Amino acid sequence: MSLESAVERILIPEADIEARVRELGAEITKDYNGKEPILVGMLRGCVVFYSELLKNIKTKCTLDFMCLSSYCGMESTGEVRILLDVRGTIKDRHVILIEDIVDTGLTLDYVLKNLRNRGAASVEICTLLDKPSNRKVTVPVKYRGFEIPNEFVIGYGLDYNELYRNLPYIGVYKQK
Ligand SMILES: O=P(O)(O)OC[C@H]1O[C@H](OP(=O)(O)OP(=O)(O)O)[C@H](O)[C@@H]1O
Numbered sequence: 175m176s177l178e179s180a181v182e183r184i185l186i187p188e189a190d191i192e193a194r195v196r197e198l199g200a201e202i203t204k205d206y207n208g209k210e211p212i213l214v215g216m217l218r219g220c221v222v223f224y225s226e227l228l229k230n231i232k233t234k235c236t237l238d239f240m241c242l243s244s245y246c247g248m249e250s251t252g253e254v255r256i257l258l259d260v261r262g263t264i265k266d267r268h269v270i271l272i273e274d275i276v277d278t279g280l281t282l283d284y285v286l287k288n289l290r291n292r293g294a295a296s297v298e299i300c301t302l303l304d305k306p307s308n309r310k311v312t313v314p315v316k317y318r319g320f321e322i323p324n325e326f327v328i329g330y331g332l333d334y335n336e337l338y339r340n341l342p343y344i345g346v347y348k349q350k
């Protein structure tokens with residue numbers, strides 16, 4: 175079965191994503207000039223967005239990553255686990271959490287509290303996609319690429335059971 179056969183329809187074409195990511199990069203560059211932020215990518219879904227955004231941030235910054243897991247198929251288990259933690263210290267740093275999607279909000283709610291407890295100077299969220307209609311907890315999203323409807327999406331880093339992350343656009347997953 176081809177990659178594309180899992181796609182019901184294309185929701186956001188590659189060119190639109192690239193244009194929006196350039197705008198987000200410009201905003202972050204302006205807001206964080208002189209603050210030397212640490213960009214904490216939430217593995218693995220963030221990888222494509224993270225690297226594209228990074229090229230568009232034109233101020234000094236450092237990179238780090240966390241890996242959390244809570245999904246099984248299309249459902250959040252509600253239990254968030256840290257599988258990999260940041261390598262560097264967070265204390266007194268300006269943190270930008272880079273996510274592919276905020277859906278129920280459970281993952282970022284957990285991470286926000288965790289990093290604030292470690293004494294970060296500030297923690298903000300930058301997400302490519304925001305699905306507000308499925309929220310279970312409120313999370314403050316500062317930088318948002320696109321608001322999307324309550325549908326399960328794949329591509330541009332997002333998976334269904336670890337597959338389809340390498341599609342170059344955001345598509346709605348075709349349920350069998
Ligand atoms: O707002 P939520 O409902 O918590 O969903 C958002 C999270 O779910 C996905 O991660 P997942 O646990 O599937 O891991 P992944 O990044 O490896 O895909 C996604 O990358 C976000 O981190």
Ligand code: HPA
Pocket residue numbers: 245275277278325326327328332333334
């Ligand atoms: O719509 C989604 N697609 C892929 N991964 C996800 N994690 C939360 N929501 C989604």
